Amino acid sequence: MGRTAAPALSRRALLMATAGGLAAGALATRTARAQSAAPALAVTSANADLVADFAWARDQALAWVQTGKDPSYIPSYWAGLTNRPAFYSRDVAHQALGAHLLGLDLENRSMLATFAASATEARLWYPLWSFAFDGSIYRLDYRGDTNFVREIPAVFELTQKGVEQYLWTGDRAYVDDPTLWAYYTNSLDAFVTSHDRNGNGVADEAGTGNIFQGVATYNEGGEKLLEAGDAIGSQYQALLAYATAQKARNDPAGAAATLQRAADLRSHFEATWWSASAGRYIRGFNATGPLTDFGKENSWFMPMKGITAPGPRTDDYLDFVDDSVTALPPFNIEAYTYLPETFFRWGRLDQAWKWLRYVADSRAGYPEVSYTVIGNIAEGLLGIRPNAPAAALSTLPNLPSAVPWLEMDHIPLGGHDLAVRHDGAASSTVTHHAGPRALKWTARFAGEHPSVRVNGRLLPSTIVTDESGRTLSQAVATIPAGGQATAEVAD
Structure with a gap:
């Protein structure tokens, strides 16, 4: 199968061009340093392009490991723009699976704990957006406890991904560590209570569109959303994950109550986030009402997180997402990395493969690209669902x-x-x-x-x-x- 032309890259990816991904010499040096932390993960296939994709992604992902590069650094890997020496909550959430497969469990725990510890009452239970590799606050995104970058989906994704790492690793720290457990609990209780202006149980924001004042969505276009599809979808998955953690902590009653909360949230979504006039799901609400056009992350996160119901509504909406992304000029490559997961979840294999090819063919140096290529091979193409605690x-x-x-x-x-x-x-x-x-x-x-x-x-x-x-x-x-x-x- 011939390799398709790599897509043009936009704002975020263009910033990467200054680093050129990584120069070959630097890549080899960093890979050698990180190699000892990784198992001999390998991929073979009848599809030569996929084998090459994996080899590139593995080397590139290991090259971003920062552990030991400076005595002051905490176990970490680069997760964000490469002109910003830092790791970001949104990026870590989506890189964690690939990192685990490459043996970077120490880094995953370290970075997740750093975010968890930063979610304080003074910050209305938001974790900080980014940290430098030494674990200090990355000041570009922080001006004070009421003036820092924050986006609702990340709050819930850190909970979901932390529990998923428990299922992959069996490491009870992911469910027993007091800092992590307090974070998971606060993300679904104190955070939601502090960000639910209309009392409907859905975390929301004030609709300023200013990321330093808090926004409801990962789409940083300045849109003034009060509630967003990527936020409610992420909240739903965080509830499911929290119930898993409660079961692991021998709290079946608590788990049952949390699963009921998840079911109630999904019922609320199905009843109030569907537009009969537009014939599609609502991607968010602003001060004037619901929005049914295409909003990138706040559109496709809804099926990606499984909050949409199986059946014609979701089938049609997935086609709407695929058609909408295809019709748009190329945008930030980070956002595309979520599309394979979206379509794999629903058994839409040709569309999932289309977007996995798009992401892999980009060979973009943005760290999320390499890590998610690896993750989508394991959980996407191979359909692996782990339960390490139960072997x-x-x-x-x-x-x-x-x-x-x-x-x-x-x-x-x-x-x-x-x-x-x-x-x-x-x-x-x-x-x-x-x-x-x-x-x-x-x-x-x-x-x-x-x-x-x-x-x-x-x-x-x-x-x-x-x-x-x-x-x-x-x-x-x-x-x-x-x-x-x-x-x-x-x-």
Whole structure:
């Protein structure tokens, strides 16, 4: 498959041109320094472009690691514009998965804890927007406790991504550490209470459009939104994550109450964020009412976060998002990095692949690009869903026709070292290289199939419906350390 032309890059990406990504010599030096922190993560595939994408992304992502480069630096990696030596909350949230896969767990914990500790009552429970690599406040984005850059979605994304790291690593610090736990709790209680002017349970902002006074959306175009689609979608996912953390802390009653809050928020969204006249979801509200045109992040975050309901509304809205982004002149590459995740979630494999290709082909030096390429291979194409505390995972082949087969090797899942391979849509293999105990693998396949063959043994499949409304057939295998299992659809 020939490589498509890289897209033109705009404001944020153009700033990257001064660094040229990284000069080859500097890239090699930084990669060598960071290599010892990473497992030998590897990708092989029938699609040569995808293999090259991974090799580029792995080296580029490791090159951004800052740990040990200066005695004053905390464990960290670059997450933001490369003319700003800092890490940003929005960027860290989206780089954390790729960082984990590359062995950068210490960095993830360090940076998340730094943001968590900064969310004080004086700041109305917002975390600060950015920090220098030594852990000090990055002053470009901070002028005082009532005058600093802040955007609602980041508040909730840090909670969601912190709990997701617990599921990938099994590290109980992500649910037990007092600073992190207080942050998660405050993000959904004190923060929402402090930012809910109309009392509807949805975090909002004053509608100034000024990022130093607080805005409701990641779209920094100055639009004066009171409530935004990316904020409510992120709030929904944070509630789901918080319930997971409560279960991990042996609080089933609290988890049930939080899941009810999530269900109530989704019901509120479905009832009040749909425009019958426009025939599509509302992306936000300003002082004059609802908006149904295209608003970039505040549009596609709604399906990306799964707050939209399976069915025709979401199907049509995903096409609206795809058509709208395609029709626009290129904008900041950071925003495009979320699009593969949006379409993978809903089983829209061709559209997901289209935008993954766009992001990877850019070869942009903006750090989020390399980290999200890696993350989208694991959770997107391979459909991995982790549960390290239970020594378990599930997989779902999400391969477009351009990728006949794909394998990612040396995937860290808690203390386990795994390989996951899919051959088309109907055959999957997990190799359990090493681990402290046997691994429970749920092999999932799209469609309704009466049986699945696991290591040659025919098993009746369990038919389930996933979060996007897709019908899946699944079977469970237990794989001892050093073992391997192959599951195949057996129609």
